Amino acid sequence: MPSTQDPETFPFDGSSYRGPDPRYARWRTEEPVTRVRTAGGVDAWLVTRYEDVRAAQADPRLSRALACGPAAPRIGGTMYTTPEMIISMDSPEHSRLRKLVAGAFTQRRVERLRPRVQSVLDGLLDDIEAKGSPADLVPQLTLPFPLTVIGELLGVPPEDLRQFERWARAFATVDDRAGGEASLEGLAKLSEYIVGLIARKRSSPSDDMLSELITARDQGDRLSEPELVTFGFTLIGAGFDTTANQLANSVLALIGRHRDQWETLVARPARIPTAVDELLRHVNLFATDTSGFPRIAAEDLEIGGVRIAAGDAVLLSLASANRDGTVFEDPDRLDVGRAHNPHLSFGHGIHHCLGKHLGRMEMEIALTGLVSRLPELRLAVAEAELPWHVGEINHTLTSLPVAWGA
Structure with a gap:
């Protein structure tokens, strides 16, 4: 049963990229669905146990659309998606849009990109090795790598990439302390740019994802102009910023506190695909320990035996679910050889990540390149002393100085 004490304030100070606040372990056992007081002063239900989080992610009674509406309870901060974004939709609108775009993200389609993604990574590592030790992996690798890939997927000309990066970074780095102004400005600039890019692709299509989405059809249906624009910057936020942060945080985990696991990958690079899933499970990317997006109960329901009333806000803690000892053996240990790993980092249900194949491939290529070419990599x-930006979404490393050799 939920505690009768005053709810604790969420998010919690004890969480970091290393993992969720220690209180989650107690809640998973004693109070897996607990009431919390959010930064906006609104109470919400925090779900912490794996089986409950997984079930809730697939429960159509928990609405993303209601969480984005004008009457939605404000849980605090500035990170509120718009109703037009696919991550903000419920079925049937979500199913319609996902069906139109899913073809661009199949594993087969993504595998066709592997040679070019490998080429981008090789070029960045060539530059790093040419300049020599030490290096800063954030501006030299973890940011430009996924950005270049996303830019090429959208068909952004190489000469536009630098400006594109500035806007994309501002859009993705949501920070309540700045009132969200930089993010909104970045969003406006990106939207304007993507409108022009779509116009050029209509007249001169090429072999890129944006051209493919422009021509996508499903029984006569097609993406509207606003949907194309919105999907473009949704892809930037999810495919660039999230991947950049996951890669930087993962490299830090491996060459820092878990050096033995780095050495394992140097000796056995064939384990890297398994290691990617373990890093996705273990490294805490989200600053709030949740998926970053609240849900609203569309009707009365129960989660973990707790009654949730219609209109209540619900937060699903992916970080806590991924450390649930009933599912993961020795859950607080980073183990790059972990065989059983049904983590929830890509979500579950209708909102499971469309770009998961691309994200996995980028992580695999980047880690393989690093362990093979810079096996002595160290902080x-x-x-x-590492500088962090903890915004409303991610734990973001702003610099990752590394060295190798003598």
């Missing part, structure tokens, strides 16, 4: 500063 160039003490971990405590």
